[in-house]
Amino acid sequence: MTTTEAGLDSEARPAWQLFFGIVDRPTATFKAVLARRRWWTWAVPLLVLFLCFAITIVVSAPYTVEIARQQAEHQLSTMPAEQAEAARTSMGTFTSLPFILATGLITGIILLLIGIVAQAALLYFGALVTGGEVEFGPIFTMSVWTRLPIALRSLAQAGFIIIAERSIQYPGLAALAATGDIMKDARNPMVALLGQIDLFWLWHLLLVTLGLSVAARFSRSKSLALTVVYAALSLAVVVIPSLLFGGAAGG
Numbered sequence: 001m002t003t004t005e006a007g008l009d010s011e012a013r014p015a016w017q018l019f020f021g022i023v024d025r026p027t028a029t030f031k032a033v034l035a036r037r038r039w040w041t042w043a044v045p046l047l048v049l050f051l052c053f054a055i056t057i058v059v060s061a062p063y064t065v066e067i068a069r070q071q072a073e074h075q076l077s078t079m080p081a082e083q084a085e086a087a088r089t090s091m092g093t094f095t096s097l098p099f100i101l102a103t104g105l106i107t108g109i110i111l112l113l114i115g116i117v118a119q120a121a122l123l124y125f126g127a128l129v130t131g132g133e134v135e136f137g138p139i140f141t142m143s144v145w146t147r148l149p150i151a152l153r154s155l156a157q158a159g160f161i162i163i164a165e166r167s168i169q170y171p172g173l174a175a176l177a178a179t180g181d182i183m184k185d186a187r188n189p190m191v192a193l194l195g196q197i198d199l200f201w202l203w204h205l206l207l208v209t210l211g212l213s214v215a216a217r218f219s220r221s222k223s224l225a226l227t228v229v230y231a232a233l234s235l236a237v238v239v240i241p242s243l244l245f246g247g248a249a250g251g
Contacts (some may be wrong), residue, residue, distance in 0.1 A: 017039070019048075024149055024206055030214040034138045035144060035170075042141040045148060046116075050109060052151035052158075056105045059158040061097060063167035064104065067182070068095040117142045122233065123212060126226045132216035142215045146207040153200035172198040192242040193235055205231055 021029035027205045033041050072091045093099060105179035120140040127134045158166055170185075172193035178185050185191045206229055 014051075019046070019148070022145060022207070026210045027214060030142060030145065030211050031042040034215060037137075042144045045144045049112060049144070049147055049151050052154040053108055053112060055107060056154040056158045057101065057108060060159045060167050061101045061104065061160065065095060065097050065100050067167065068100060071183070084248045114137060115142055116140070116147060119208075119230065120232055121236075123208070123216075123226065126229060127216040127218070128214065130218075130226065132218060132221065134216045143208075144202055146211050149200040149203040149207065153198065156200075171195045172201070173235075183222075187242060189239045189242045193239050195239050196235060 018033060020031050021032070056228070068249050074093075117140070122141040123133060123143065124136050124139045127139070150167070161167060162168065169182065170191070172195045174185075174191045177188060177190035177194055179188075208230060209220065209223045209227045212218050212226060213220055218226070
């Protein structure tokens with residue numbers, strides 16, 4: 001098929017097929033998406049990400065509230081009686097369902113946006129440095145589509161929470177390094193690191209590799225090398241807070 005024919009085929013494909021195509025024909029789907037250059041090619045999958053994330057937050061909110069209240073009671077138990085009584089009212093507000101739900105949604109959506117923009121910026125500048133002919137717009141669009149496995153992970157987690165009637169304390173491979181003590185595990189960098197690694201995250205990395213080969217016109221080996229750098233930096237960003245928190249706690 002010639003380049004012109006491929007472009008016409010990309011324009012002819014219905015939009016809804018692109019979401020199925022990211023599963024069984026990801027390279028062709030990236031070509032179709034990037035050939036269209038329309039606002040919805042990034043806005044629609046971004047909306048899907050928001051909705052899937054919101055579902056998980058809403059489903060897990062009651063269990064998050066319970067964990068927050070347990071942690072608050074633990075902190076109050078270490079304080080003098082008068083101080084504990086004075087702090088109990090304010091802690092009650094911060095551990096209420098509306099507060100937990102609102103802050104979870106707002107903070108999560110902001111972090112999701114920051115993560116996508118940071119991913120696109122890293123891949124864009126990485127591609128430029130390594131000789132790619134790229135524009136930020138297509139890289140951003142490609143980055144949004146590579147996050148669709150993360151949306152499916154959110155739905156899978158929401159389904160587990162509904163069925164099991166409990167929250168997911170240790171996602172991914174975090175259980176391999178966890179002790180069961182939530183406060184202690186929050187300071188363990190290995191728990192944070194392993195918690196990010198699962199099949200959905202690996203699928204996301206695969207899409208990043210394939211997307212780069214289309215958006216930056218890289219070979220698969222070059223795309224894979226840049227993806228490895230992106231993956232390493234992504235994991236570092238997740239681990240650093242636990243390192244700082246653990247160090248502060250230890251001091």
